[in-house]
Amino acid sequence: xxxxxxxxxxVAGGIAGxxxxxxxxxxxxxxxxxxxxxxxTEMYGRTPEEKKRDRExxxxxFFNAHEMATLTVLCDxxxxxxxxxxxxxxxxxxxxxxxxxxDQPGYQNTMRGGLMWLDHQTLALHDKAFVDCxxxxxxxxxxxxxxxxxxxxxxxxxxxxxxxVRNLTATGFFTSKMGVITDLGYIGNVxxxxxxxxxxxxxxxxxxxDEDRMAxxxxxxxxxxxxxxxxxxNIKRS
Amino acid sequence: xxxxxxxxxxxxxxVIVGSGAGGGMAAKILAEGGLKxxxxxxxxxxxxxxxxxxxxxxxxWMSPRRGAGxxxxxxxxxxxxxxxxxxxxxxxxxxxTQFDWFRSRMLGGRTNHWGRISLRFGPYDxxxxxxxxxxxxxxxxxxxxxxxxxxxxKMVGVFxxxxxxxxxxxxxxxxxxKPRLHEMFIQRGAAKVNVxxxxxxxxxxxxxxxxxxxxxxxxxxCSRSCMVYGDFSSSSVLVKPxxxxxxxxxxxxxxxxxxxxxTDGKAKAISYVNKEDLREYQVRGKTIILxxxxxxxxxxxxxxxxSRHPNGLANNSGVVGKYLHDSTGASRMGLHPxxxxxxxxxxxxxxxxxxxxxxxxxxxxxxxxxxxxxEYWGGMxxxxxxxxxxxxxxxxxxxxxxxxxQSAGGYGKDFKADLRRFYGATxxxxxxGECIAREDNxxxxxxxxxxxxGIPVLRFHYTWxxxxxKQAKHMHDTFEEIITQAxxxxxGEKPGPESDYGLEAPGRIIHEVGTVRMGNDPQKSALNSYxxxxxxxxLFVMDGGPFVSQADKNPTWTIMALAMRASxxxxxxxxxxxx
Numbered sequence: 001x002x003x004x005x006x007x008x009x010x011v012a013g014g015i016a017g018x019x020x021x022x023x024x025x026x027x028x029x030x031x032x033x034x035x036x037x038x039x040x041t042e043m044y045g046r047t048p049e050e051k052k053r054d055r056e057x058x059x060x061x062f063f064n065a066h067e068m069a070t071l072t073v074l075c076d077x078x079x080x081x082x083x084x085x086x087x088x089x090x091x092x093x094x095x096x097x098x099x100x101x102x103d104q105p106g107y108q109n110t111m112r113g114g115l116m117w118l119d120h121q122t123l124a125l126h127d128k129a130f131v132d133c134x135x136x137x138x139x140x141x142x143x144x145x146x147x148x149x150x151x152x153x154x155x156x157x158x159x160x161x162x163x164x165v166r167n168l169t170a171t172g173f174f175t176s177k178m179g180v181i182t183d184l185g186y187i188g189n190v191x192x193x194x195x196x197x198x199x200x201x202x203x204x205x206x207x208x209x210d211e212d213r214m215a216x217x218x219x220x221x222x223x224x225x226x227x228x229x230x231x232x233x234n235i236k237r238s
Numbered sequence: 239x240x241x242x243x244x245x246x247x248x249x250x251x252x253v254i255v256g257s258g259a260g261g262g263m264a265a266k267i268l269a270e271g272g273l274k275x276x277x278x279x280x281x282x283x284x285x286x287x288x289x290x291x292x293x294x295x296x297x298x299w300m301s302p303r304r305g306a307g308x309x310x311x312x313x314x315x316x317x318x319x320x321x322x323x324x325x326x327x328x329x330x331x332x333x334x335t336q337f338d339w340f341r342s343r344m345l346g347g348r349t350n351h352w353g354r355i356s357l358r359f360g361p362y363d364x365x366x367x368x369x370x371x372x373x374x375x376x377x378x379x380x381x382x383x384x385x386x387x388x389x390x391x392k393m394v395g396v397f398x399x400x401x402x403x404x405x406x407x408x409x410x411x412x413x414x415x416k417p418r419l420h421e422m423f424i425q426r427g428a429a430k431v432n433v434x435x436x437x438x439x440x441x442x443x444x445x446x447x448x449x450x451x452x453x454x455x456x457x458x459x460c461s462r463s464c465m466v467y468g469d470f471s472s473s474s475v476l477v478k479p480x481x482x483x484x485x486x487x488x489x490x491x492x493x494x495x496x497x498x499x500x501t502d503g504k505a506k507a508i509s510y511v512n513k514e515d516l517r518e519y520q521v522r523g524k525t526i527i528l529x530x531x532x533x534x535x536x537x538x539x540x541x542x543x544x545s546r547h548p549n550g551l552a553n554n555s556g557v558v559g560k561y562l563h564d565s566t567g568a569s570r571m572g573l574h575p576x577x578x579x580x581x582x583x584x585x586x587x588x589x590x591x592x593x594x595x596x597x598x599x600x601x602x603x604x605x606x607x608x609x610x611x612x613e614y615w616g617g618m619x620x621x622x623x624x625x626x627x628x629x630x631x632x633x634x635x636x637x638x639x640x641x642x643x644q645s646a647g648g649y650g651k652d653f654k655a656d657l658r659r660f661y662g663a664t665x666x667x668x669x670x671g672e673c674i675a676r677e678d679n680x681x682x683x684x685x686x687x688x689x690x691x692g693i694p695v696l697r698f699h700y701t702w703x704x705x706x707x708k709q710a711k712h713m714h715d716t717f718e719e720i721i722t723q724a725x726x727x728x729x730g731e732k733p734g735p736e737s738d739y740g741l742e743a744p745g746r747i748i749h750e751v752g753t754v755r756m757g758n759d760p761q762k763s764a765l766n767s768y769x770x771x772x773x774x775x776x777l778f779v780m781d782g783g784p785f786v787s788q789a790d791k792n793p794t795w796t797i798m799a800l801a802m803r804a805s806x807x808x809x810x811x812x813x814x815x816x817x
Binding site: 043044045047050053054057058077078079080082084096099100103104139142146147148149150163166167170171172173174175176177179180183184185186187188189190191192193194195196197198200201202204205207209213216217218219222223224225226227229233234235237 | 282289290291292293295296297298299300301302303304305306308309314315319388391392395397399400408409410411412413414415416417418419422423426437444445446447448453454455456457458459576580581582583584585586587588618619620621622623624625626627628629630634645646647648649650651653654655657658661
């Protein structure tokens with residue numbers, strides 16, 4: 001029996017029948033099959049209630065086909081492919097936004113209404129839905145929405161929607177694998193040792209670690225050595 | 239199935255309600271001392287090593303909401319099952335006042351996600367009334383608690399630096415990590431306005447302290463609870479070794495309802511609802527320890543009404559529920575132009591700040607009575623839900639990459655490049671200050687509301703006073719000085735009197751204490767100086783409830799030191815047959 005298996009876990013329900021569970025539960029349980037049904041997402045430490053909620057939300061999409069097509073065009077105008085990484089739709093941002101509509105219903109009116117507002121604008125101007133407009137016609141409209149400090153009063157009602165869709169597109173993209181790794185170049189979320197800011201970065205900013213404190217900081221060599229102190233609380237250093 | 243109360247045949251030496259910092263410590267000390275312990279926890283079992291529960295080292299895209307806080311207050315990956323709102327477990331508020339009550343229902347409670355900021359109270363912190371005439375002195379002094387802080391440091395582990403500051407006592411520290419880039423800018427700026435910035439004191443293992451726990455591997459995710467037990471969580475650091483003694487029976491999903499007393503008025507058992515079958519059970523003990531959190535323990539006592547204890551148990555003084563106080567909190571953020579377009583490197587570090595500012599001024603020279611410490615944040619952390627929100631409030635503040643002024647907002651390739659460019663360029667700080675404990679800040683039983691288990695719920699009454707408002711104003715003045723002197727551009731507006739100078743709502747800092755306070759006078763306190771009820775000798779409270787005043791320190795380290803002290807006293811009293 002390993003250390004974990006020796007732990008006596010009494011589930012409250014077990015007491016009723018006088019049943020004492022000498023928990024020989026394996027430390028590493030099999031991947032819950034429920035998790036597999038949560039779309040393409042992986043297991044991320046959900047409680048049973050949270051899994052159930054995720055499954056419910058995954059059942060039906062929020063946006064209809066036309067709304068989804070409009071949203072996809074819009075997301076890709078906000079985050080297009082460039083020489084660093086792909087576009088918002090390459091990173092499946094529209095599907096993420098669809099999920100958020102169900103997860104946080106407070107967004108629904110702003111987003112659904114905003115997509116209709118876009119079509120209303122382009123129908124009036126060009127007699128076409130937003131998706132059917134040329135890219136030039138689409139960006140001409142976005143130019144009127146995308147700079148909140150310079151918006152004409154007639155377009156104010158579209159600004160909140162555009163801020164919202166821009167926020168969700170940015171967050172959807174930069175929390176995708178493409179956004180985090182390929183584009184942003186985030187280096188982390190791995191076991192490592194922190195030994196301070198790289199010297200060339202310190203030099204660039206004209207910063208230096210305080211000489212007086214350098215001896216105090218943890219070093220990679222000693223991290224596995226069991227800590228011992230003298231009676232005054234001074235840790236013994238190697 | 240008959241609906242009668244089901245009594246456990248075993249009579250334990252001790253029944254503990256709650257498995258957080260205080261309950262975990264009590265379980266460990268008592269079980270290692272050979273006592274037979276029943277440990278009740280309202281939530282499920284939890285082990286950060288369990289792959290089904292683990293969130294550490296997960297990526298944002300593994301969550302369909304990218305970690306948003308829809309079901310967990312601090313986001314999908316945060317390790318607190320619960321939050322300020324729990325389905326079926328309401329609380330109410332009185333006279334239009336606000337108090338938000340954070341609960342975590344799981345083995346280890348809130349210690350699984352907390353900030354690991356582990357500050358000792360200093361000599362002044364136990365004797366504030368003697369210094370400024372406000373609140374009350376503790377019945378104990380720093381010297382009474384120091385030996386337990388010392389043992390706690392070695393048992394649990396805390397990194398820090400010896401600074402020799404009188405009211406920020408040094409301990410047995412592990413070596414601290416070097417500051418991050420934004421922390422160095424902050425240090426430089428703060429030095430210009432004589433604000434000290436010293437290594438943080440966090441209960442994270444930068445060195446090995448025993449063979450049962452691993453060493454920090456610098457993923458910045460202590461809020462997710464550590465799979466190698468490299469940080470302090472009660473579940474992995476206290477409850478686990480307690481269970482290993484074989485002396486502890488753990489009851490999970492056991493929602494305590496009240497303390498049952500016998501005809502002599504002594505505590506006899508805990509009545510609880512088993513969440514799995516929704517039936518009522520009783521578990522008996524020679525001694526009862528409440529460690530369910532300051533407010534939950536007060537709720538249990540106030541709900542334990544009998545002919546002998548008409549005001550609730552241990553409440554002859556009438557103070558139970560009163561003197562509730564949470565830390566004050568206010569924050570400000572800045573943008574550092576020198577940190578635009580940063581070179582990428584792994585800047586995760588430990589799960590929290592590497593440096594902080596302890597209280598550095600003399601309140602006698604200020605217009606508010608108690609101090610605050612400052613916590614710092616920033617850096618190139620892992621993106622999560624909310625990343626990129628509100629770029630329109632940032633990218634108009636500085637010239638673009640070509641050195642030209644640009645309009646705030648935008649879309650397309652420039653917008654995308656800006657998100658890359660601004661990554662890691664913002665930083666911020668939060669003040670956490672001491673609030674004066676007052677009789678008229680309290681929780682009580684709401685006679686009209688029960689939770690889904692039929693247990694009467696708490697009703698809160700809480701207001702800030704000018705002491706706290708003036709302190710928050712001072713925080714904001716300091717934040718502006720530090721951000722500006724560090725070379726940053728202030729973001730957002732400085733809050734004024736119309737918003738209480740940006741004070742967070744009471745309960746938001748999750749340091750609530752004081753509801754079952756200790757004291758020498760049984761007329762004015764519920765517990766004696768060993769956390770033992772004045773009115774009921776075999777009843778103890780070992781969470782934040784016993785605090786007389788909270789200091790500008792996070793309460794966890796003191797909860798644990800006092801729980802260790804009280805548990806050893808309890809064992810001695812049992813040996814002497816005084817209990």
